[in-house]
Amino acid sequence: MLILTITEQNIDNHLIPILAQVSDPEIPVLSIMDMGVVRSAIIENDVVKVQITPTYSGCPAMDVIGDDIKKALQEAGYESEIELILSPAWTTDWITPKGRKDLERYGIAAPLEAEADKEALLGEKKIVKCTNCGSTNTRLVSQFGSTACKAQFQCNDCQEPFDYFKCLK
């Protein structure tokens, strides 16, 4: 693996619908395009070169995502090469507005801004909205959740336990 630095997203228009079918295996409702992990995808001499960036360094989903992209492109008739890049580091800002809605619908509260996130995770303020009833009367259960990117919360009103996608900047 070569670690490259890219400054902006560069994705071939023809590839967008194909890549949009691939989802994060741990959050099946969220397309990798809406998650912002695809940094570039270009066709060079009939081979698609895709660069993806991990959400968290140890995210085990990255290998699966790479394989799934290869498979989706193959079904569309493309050969491909996948490359993992680390810089610039992924941030929750790259999740699209549609991605945030998809997360909420799936029962994962979307990330707050950095300052608010800190207050929420230190249990200083009740600002994380319950994905079931919408109440902000919620409490932090654990700063770490079922995957590296999430924390666990519970709603004090409807008692629903839910995940919160931690802000990463």
Added chain:
Amino acid sequence: MNFNLYKYILGISDNSLILGQRMGALTGHGPSLETDIACTNISLDLFGQVRSYYQYAAKIADDGRTEDDIAMLRKEREYLNVLLVEQPDTDFAFTMARQFLFDVYHLLFLTELQKNKDLTLSAIATKSMKEVSYHQRFSSDWIKRLGDGTEESHLKMQDAIDTLWTYTDELFHQTEADKIMVSEGIGVDVTKLKDNYYQKVNNVLEEATLKIPESKYFQKGGKEGIHTEHMGYLLSDLQYMQRTYPNMEW
């Protein structure tokens, strides 16, 4: 190959590997489900960082070895982690004290490494910093909860801090490879992090109503490959599959 750079990278990444192994070994043994998951998550972050470092080290070594070979196929004397991270999980206070004493250093170190002119190291540092700031928040929180908790939890946390304190000074010790890398403008001068480190650590200890240890006797050796007796046991776990079934793959 640039042997000094190779050794320098191992010096950084072996800390994450060994601490990651300690935290990962707690899977299913944490004091509560949430804490268990937290320890595993921290381990996963550390292993993820290690992969990036070892992939880079393998590229520099350019001798056919992969990231896995570097992780699994070295002898004890070839691991360059500090003694602190290999210390055992005597009880949960030790687990959190070890994590905290390393997290504070780790974040200070990565903040400097991020400014590196070596773009790969800088990229790994930038990525890791975001994760490590969560680790530090988690471990600091436990220092305060146990330190400023019950009489029993206070005693246990004080004992953990007192015992592990002797391994903190090594974090700021420079090896020959370190010195050469610093002179080449790639390495981080760890001696400059020391004051800031103890300042940050002491602040949390005070808030946790814990006594700051006064002992001036410090252990070192890990950075040169001379480890405590715990390291052999840890490696026999870590390397078991590769020793028993050489070249096995998932």
